[in-house]
Amino acid sequence: MTDRPTARPGRRLRSRARYRRILAFGLRMMLQTWWFDLVLPRLGLRAWSRRGQTARLTRSAARFRRLATDLGGLMIKVGQFMSTRIDMLPTEVTDQLAALQDAVPAAPFDRVRAQAEADLGMPLDRAFAAFTAEPIAAASLGQAYRARLTTQDATAVGYSDVVVKVQRPGIADIVEVDLAALRKIAGWLARLSFVSDRADVPALIEEFARTSHEEIDYLHEAAEAERFSAEFRTASGAASGRRDGAGVPCRAPQVVWERSTRRVLTLQDVTAVKINDVAALRDLGIDPSAVAGALAESMFTQLFDNGHFHADPHPGNIFVTPGLERGEFSLNFIDFGMTGTIDDTLRRGLTDLVIAVGTRDGAGMVDAMAGLGVLLPSADTTVLAEAMTELFDRFGGMAVADLQHVDPKEFEEFAHRFRDVIRTMPFQLPENFLLIMRAVSMLSGLCSTLDPQFNIWESVTPFATRLIRDRAGASATQVARRAVSSVAGTAKVITRLPGRLDHVITVVEDGDLSVNTPQVEHQLKRLERAAVRVVAAIVFVGLVVGGAVLRGSAGAGDSWSTAANVVGIVMMGCSALPLLYAVFGGRRVR
Known part of the structure; x- marks a missing residue:
């Protein structure tokens, strides 16, 4: 069933107003960035423009939060992503955007009820034994309600408590308006050479459009949740007292297919402690640092073992469920509307990248970036490799808390040097790479929130060691095969060598030898x-x-x-x- 009624004049007016507001905000941010980051530094006023940068970012974040809260839709998704980037943005900015994780206004229940009943083909009191009218979560594209299955359905699936996600009424039209505005802004950016030389912004928006359309198809989300459960490695044991998080089960809720459609999704209720609720975790005897380690473990497992990953792991989508023993827990992921897959080529490139990070190899990291297609072949990577090597030598192995004790002037010196290098590099983002960056950055930010002493290097090193070992075993097999092939080829050459030598000697003696090098x-x-x-x-x-x-x-x-x-x-x-x-x-x- 589609969500595209005939547009009334009032709806068309609201859509045009929404479109213009998004364009106006995007244009304002572009002009502000152009003036303060490009024009003023060229006029010798770099220090002056840097002095008020944090205040400008804070004001911009507050304006965007108000815009996203008012408009909803895809604007919420953008703000949720930026709110997790504590590694890149000042805390004043992330604090402004953090409210978007929870404070999304809910749609009226009578409209939600009408849409759910139309999709299910029956009244809610017949489809469920109980259904709460107050949503437990109001997300950007849908709302979640607690419900209880009928006795017949509960007997069939083995549980009675469920969460019912209902798509926001009219969200399909809102998504199309937001995508149209984002495509327009992408067209503006594509005309700027310093942007178009480094990224195909229109292509990135089209990738975002694809994932957005998948998010509002709940049958697709249900299939992705079942795939996650089937693929993910679940190990026995607990993480009590362990910082690496090894052996912690990761799960997804089961789907009640009989009560699910494209706009209504019924799932097993797995809600527990929100993953960034550090106080609640400690009250249950769960070490937040162990949760951070388990989260990092799940991230690398999804990327390198499963090749299928949750691409929207913000705090509202991950819960910690206590185990039978104090300190034991499991991770429960929900909301699989945005997921990504990794093919063999991309996995090899990511493997090279992790090995380079784990071994603190700056040149290897740049080579891995080139292999992934992030750097164009024309890039002169010598200076970038030197910068990465120096960065590893100085800051490699430091936790977030350790970085807080580094002299800010040293950070500033590195940032200015590295910024100049980055601006000269022809970067681009290959297909599906943006989703990987989103997932990794969100999970990394969550790990640092759970444990300021969390050290990403310690999480990367075990995976890098295993990947090196696996690659060494595969390389030994390939070397053996190449050796056999080389021996056979060498034998063939040796049998033909006497005749060829005789021909060469004859040509030299007759004076007919010449060297032709037209190139x-x-x-x-x-x-x-x-x-x-x-x-x-x-x-x-x-x-x-x-x-x-x-x-x-x-x-x-x-x-x-x-x-x-x-x-x-x-x-x-x-x-x-x-x-x-x-x-x-x-x-x-x-």
């Missing part, structure tokens, strides 16, 4: 022409400058000044010849 000769000719054109350009500059100096030094009235003025004019006129050769010389030579 080298062509390159030498091009180099020679380029050198001549450079000389012509130098002559042009010399004539123009010399002529200008002579004319400027000429006075008035005496014969020397007149002659200097004439010679200056002649020199500047003659400069046209070397200029023409410097620009067009040698173009027709092949």
Whole structure:
């Protein structure tokens, strides 16, 4: 069943107003960034623009929070993502956006009820034994309610308590309006060379559009939740007292297919302690640092073992369920509307990246980025590799708490140096890579929230060690196969070698040996022409400058000044010849 009724005049007016508000906010942010980050630094006012940067970001975050809360829809998703980036944004900014995790206004229940009953084909009091009218969560695209299955349905599935997600009425039209505005802003950004040289923003928006359409298809979400449960490695044991989080089960809720449609999704109720509720975890005897370790473990397992990952792991989508023993727990993921998959090529590139990070190999990290397609082949990565190596040497292995004790001036020096390098690199984001960045950054931010002493390096190292070991085993097998193939090829060459040597000796004795290197000769000719054109350009500059100096030094009235003025004019006129050769010389030579 679709959610596309005939648009009434009032709805069309609201859609146009929404569209204009998003465009106006995007344009304002673009102009602010252009002025303070590009124009002022070029005018020598970099220090002045940096001084008020945090205050500007805070004000912008507050304006965006008000806009997103008022509009809802995809704007909430953008704010939720940014609120987890405590590693990149000041706390003043993330604090402003953190409210978007929970404070999403709920749609009226009578509209939600009407839509749910229309999709289920029956009244709610017939589909469920009980259904609460107050939502337990109001998300950007849907709302969740607690309910209880009928005795017949509960007997069939083995549980009675469920959570029913109902899509927000009219959200499909809102998503289309938001995507239209984002596509317009992406078109503006694509016209800016410093953006288009580094990322295909329209392509990224289209990827975002695809995932957004999947999010409002609850049958797709149900299938992804079942796939997550089937693929994820669940180990026995607890994480009590362990910082690495190994052995912690990760689960997804079971789907009640008989009560699910494209706009209504009924799931087993797995809600427990919200993962970022540190006080509640401690009250239950659960170590937040162990939860951080388990979360990191789940992140790497999803990326490297399962090849299928939850792409929207904000705090509202992960719960910690206490175990039978004090300190034991499991992680329960919900909301699988946004997921991603990793093919073999992408997994190999990510493996190279993790191995480079685990071994603190700056050059290897840059090579892995190039292999992933993040860096274009034309990129000169030497300077970037040096910067990454220096970054690893200075800050590698530090936890978030350790970084707080580093001299801010040292951070600033590194940031300025690294920023200049980044701006010269032709970066791009391959397909599906944006979802990976989103998931990793969200989970990394959550780990740091749970445990300020959390050290991502300690989580990466075990995975890097295992990946190196697995790759070494695979490489040994490949080397053996290549050795067998090489022996066979060598034997074939050896059998033909005497005849070929005899032919070569005969050619040399007859004086018929010659070396033909057309590519080298062509390159030498091009180099020679380029050198001549450079000389012509130098002559042009010399004539123009010399002529200008002579004319400027000429006075008035005496014969020397007149002659200097004439010679200056002649020199500047003659400069046209070397200029023409410097620009067009040698173009027709092949």
